[in-house]
Amino acid sequence: MCRTLSTMISYASSQLIRSHLFVLTVKSTSRFLVDEQLFKIRNQLNALLPFSNCLVYDKGIVAIINKNADFPFNRETEAQLLSLLKEWGLCCGLSQSSTSMLDTARLYKQSLQAIKLGLLVQSGCYIYNYTQFALYDFFDSCLQHENIDSYYHPSIAILKEYDAKHHNNTLLNTLHNYIHNNNNQMDTAKQMYIHRSTLLYRLNKIVELTCIDLDNPDTIFHLQLSFKLLEYEKHFSSLPKEVTNNRPVT
Secondary structure (H helix, E strand, O other), rough: OOOHHHHHHHOOOOOOOOEEEEEEEEEEOOOOOOHHHHHHHHHHHHHHHOOOEEEEEOOEEEEEEEEOOOOOHHHHHHHHHHHHHHHOOOOEOOOEEEEOOHHHHHHHHHHHHHHHHHHHHHOOEEEEHHHHHHHHHHHHHOOOOOOOHHHHHHHHHHHHHHHHHHHOOOHHHHHHHHOOOOHHHHHHHHHHOOOHHHHHHHHHHHHHHHOOOOOOHHHHHHHHHHHHHHHHHHHOOOOOOOHOOOOOOO
């Protein structure tokens, strides 16, 4: 068994020579697994992921995958991995890719963060891809000592206040959907099951209240970021600091 992360990286580096590196970390979230069980799961993963080295490490299994592809496995392999995880009551985190073995430690941390954030955002899943949670991880890192409200576009607070006074979430939700649909009125109206004239009325009301320019790319980017921050706040703001600050270290 590898005792340190540096040993794990050194072992993997000596074995793998392909071009795209990924780290897949498998953990149990519901029960304790003894070494015999961990080694059995490791052997199953080695058979399932031929272009990898699977190691028992820190009460889990770490698979260092190196392939000539921009994704570590195909749909058939993913289905088999999902079946294995369900059988043992496990979940896994998948890192982004890199072309350098020197990034192994960083990718390992990504795989741990994928599990941590995935369990908070999408509890009940088995495979968590760090790419889906990278923005949340960025917020988690940057906002440890900052007030999240200071990063919102000013229009967010205005629309929140207006909607609260009228006992609904109509305007803020409309703006969110409009931005999400790339300022396409037809797609937004269709998604919200409203007439296009109703949408236009709401958009005009939003502009009247906030004075925002919905054709300005910088404004659109700030609004997109603001809505992502709202999602982050929804999932993480109520957690105690010791949970959100529990970032993996080596």
